[in-house]
Amino acid sequence: MSDTIQPVSENRLLAALSARERERLAPHLEPVTLSLSEVLFRPDERLRHVHFPISAIVSLLTSLEDGTGMEVGLVGREGMIGISAFLGGNETKVATVQATGECLRLEAGKLREEFARGGALQTALLRYTHALMMQVSQAVICNARHPVEGRMARWLCMYHDRLGRDEFELTHEFMANMLGVRRASVSEVAEKLQAMGFISYQRGRITMLNRKGLQEFTCECYQSVEQKYDDFLP
Amino acid sequence: MTNMFESNSGFTKNENRLRYGGANTDGGARPVAVAASGMSRANRPAKPVPFNGLLTNKLLTALPGEDFARLLPHLEPVSLTCGEALYGFGESMLDVYFPESAVLSNLHVLADGSTTEAAMIGKEGMTGLSAIFDSPAPSHWTQVLIAGTALRASTRVIKEEFARGGAMQRLLLGYASACIEHLAQRAICNGRHTVEERLCSWLLMIHDRVGDDQLSLTHEQIARHLGSRRAGITEATITLREREIIDSSRGRIRIADRPQLELAACECYRTLSRQNLMPAQS
Numbered sequence: 297m298s299d300t301i302q303p304v305s306e307n308r309l310l311a312a313l314s315a316r317e318r319e320r321l322a323p324h325l326e327p328v329t330l331s332l333s334e335v336l337f338r339p340d341e342r343l344r345h346v347h348f349p350i351s352a353i354v355s356l357l358t359s360l361e362d363g364t365g366m367e368v369g370l371v372g373r374e375g376m377i378g379i380s381a382f383l384g385g386n387e388t389k390v391a392t393v394q395a396t397g398e399c400l401r402l403e404a405g406k407l408r409e410e411f412a413r414g415g416a417l418q419t420a421l422l423r424y425t426h427a428l429m430m431q432v433s434q435a436v437i438c439n440a441r442h443p444v445e446g447r448m449a450r451w452l453c454m455y456h457d458r459l460g461r462d463e464f465e466l467t468h469e470f471m472a473n474m475l476g477v478r479r480a481s482v483s484e485v486a487e488k489l490q491a492m493g494f495i496s497y498q499r500g501r502i503t504m505l506n507r508k509g510l511q512e513f514t515c516e517c518y519q520s521v522e523q524k525y526d527d528f529l530p
Numbered sequence: 531m532t533n534m535f536e537s538n539s540g541f542t543k544n545e546n547r548l549r550y551g552g553a554n555t556d557g558g559a560r561p562v563a564v565a566a567s568g569m570s571r572a573n574r575p576a577k578p579v580p581f582n583g584l585l586t587n588k589l590l591t592a593l594p595g596e597d598f599a600r601l602l603p604h605l606e607p608v609s610l611t612c613g614e615a616l617y618g619f620g621e622s623m624l625d626v627y628f629p630e631s632a633v634l635s636n637l638h639v640l641a642d643g644s645t646t647e648a649a650m651i652g653k654e655g656m657t658g659l660s661a662i663f664d665s666p667a668p669s670h671w672t673q674v675l676i677a678g679t680a681l682r683a684s685t686r687v688i689k690e691e692f693a694r695g696g697a698m699q700r701l702l703l704g705y706a707s708a709c710i711e712h713l714a715q716r717a718i719c720n721g722r723h724t725v726e727e728r729l730c731s732w733l734l735m736i737h738d739r740v741g742d743d744q745l746s747l748t749h750e751q752i753a754r755h756l757g758s759r760r761a762g763i764t765e766a767t768i769t770l771r772e773r774e775i776i777d778s779s780r781g782r783i784r785i786a787d788r789p790q791l792e793l794a795a796c797e798c799y800r801t802l803s804r805q806n807l808m809p810a811q812s
Contacts, residue, residue, distance in 0.1 A: 358714040361797050366718040383707035384700065389714065414695060422663035425706055429659075430668060432713040433648040437638045439721035440646050440757035476721035516641045520669055527666050 307348040307400060308374045312420040312530045321410060321417075325400040330354070333467065336377055336391040343387055343404045346378035351397030353458050357390040357473055365390065366439075367451065367474040368432050372458030374529050375424055378404060382411040382421055394470055395459055420530035427528035434521040444475050446515035448485050451475070452495065452502070453511050453518050462504040489513075587628040587681060588654045589701050597697045605681045610634075612677040612746065616657060620667045626658030626688050631678030633739045635755060636670045646757030649712055650675070650732075652739025659706055661685045662692055675755065676740055676747075712802060719798040725758045726766040730795035732756060733776070733785065735802065743785045770794065 313321065330336075330352040337343055339359075347354070354377050356369035368389070371377055380387045381404040411418050438447055451474045455464070471486070472479045486497040494510040496503045504510070511518065585591060593601065610616075610632045617623050627634070634651040648670060651657060660668050662685065691698040719728060729752065736745055749767065753760040767783075770776045775791050777784040785791060792799065 356714075358718045360718060360722065364722075366721050368714040368717045379710075380707060383703045385704060385707050388711055412695060414693065419664060423665050425710075426660050426663045426665035426668075429706070429710055429713065432710055432717060433636070433638065433668075433670065435717035436648045436713055436720055437640070437646045437757065439717050441640065441644075476718065520638075524669060 330393040334393040353395035423530040438517040442515035449514040450518040623661040633676035647755040723796040727796035731799035
């Protein structure tokens with residue numbers, strides 16, 4: 297029942313392309329299926345491909361020197377993974393697939409070439425870069441200020457928005473990273489949200505029971521970023 | 531249109547740094563630049579700026595000569611006072627600022643009216659990326675944390691330079707990437723490190739940008755930027771003072787032992803200095 301196929305809409309950045317750009321890029325866009333926990337890149341790896349998710353969701357993790365990570369961004373069909381392809385420099389984050397799904401992949405060099413032409417793709421990518429900046433900014437604020445339950449509610453709403461279905465699995469590791477807590481604390485926080493009747497949680501399987509309630513329970517960061525996120529996007 | 535740079539063509543590029551050649555700086559007399567009235571924009575008249583003749587903004591000094599020469603007539607030195615907001619909230623940004631000695635903060639205001647800093651901008655960077663990228667105005671205030679000088683340019687001029695696809699574009703894209711790294715590190719830092727560690731990293735970041743051991747900062751201000759309670763900041767300050775790492779008196783903090791301050795900071799300071807093209811001092 298959780299596997300009901302959603303109508304797969306297009307990636308939002310690719311949808312912003314002009315007819316001409318679309319024509320030029322189409323032969324190079326390769327559909328791939330991303331599987332859960334697949335790592336798209338690690339810090340300092342040479343970026344070979346960029347990914348435009350359609351139904352897949354990818355999380356961006358920043359790590360400390362001891363190897364522990366924390367979620368700083370979530371990318372679905374509104375965005376792309378591999379901004380260093382046009383910004384320059386190396387990726388410094390780990391990009392891990394959090395929801396299996398479809399994606400269009402493009403060689404990083406091709407993207408750079410098209411970006412340099414300065415058309416609609418460049419405009420869309422620059423606006424997306426800024427939108428991502430705003431998302432990460434909010435994580436800075438949220439991590440400094442908000443209790444872990446509100447933060448979990450926020451990430452679950454963001455995840456739910458991108459996934460478009462009520463039942464999903466999240467690994468313990470992902471949730472620990474998402475909140476910056478030890479794995480052992482994850483169940484504790486999830487059980488609190490369950491006790492309030494917002495979700496049901498069983499061994500990593502989450503069912504959204506009361507999205508409205510969960511959203512109201514999120515810290516204000518959900519409202520300030522996600523509801524405005526749409527305006528920031530191309 | 532003219533400004534001080536044009537009227538005093540005494541700048542020479544020297545070791546990747548621009549030096550003001552015509553100034554008589556002995557005896558403390560510093561050249562004062564007054565921006566031409568034709569340059570002032572909107573409701574913000576330019577203020578006279580004591581300018582020490584050094585161009586230290588890393589984005590500007592990284593521009594090749596030809597690109598810099600094109601930009602020069604459009605750069606207007608301004609002095610920024612502590613607490614000043616550079617843009618109206620949610621207003622489009624008509625100007626961008628390249629800090630010299632000033633340090634700026636992107637402050638988010640929460641529903642209860644309290645604030646927390648998302649990013650710090652000093653001579654390694656600039657304001658107004660969102661306007662250059664044609665994005666809606668960001669949801670934060672850009673406020674002056676440490677008073678000082680900056681160079682101001684109209685957003686339109688920088689956008690035109692960006693659209694050329696040359697050095698300015700490469701630099702600003704690289705800067706955008708550094709900004710995201712800066713934010714990501716501060717996000718994990720806020721999630722994982724103690725107030726004291728974060729305070730140390732934050733002071734080091736300011737110290738690098740200002741280059742002065744005396745920082746004018748109140749506990750109240752620090753709390754507003756780090757997003758912690760004032761009592762927590764006072765406590766952390768007392769500990770650092772007892773360890774003779776800093777001195778603090780009413781509204782001032784002096785960095786007394788920089789190497790020890792670095793040891794007391796979390797790893798985020800080192801990571802941030804690497805990312806932000808802002809080498810640590812020691």
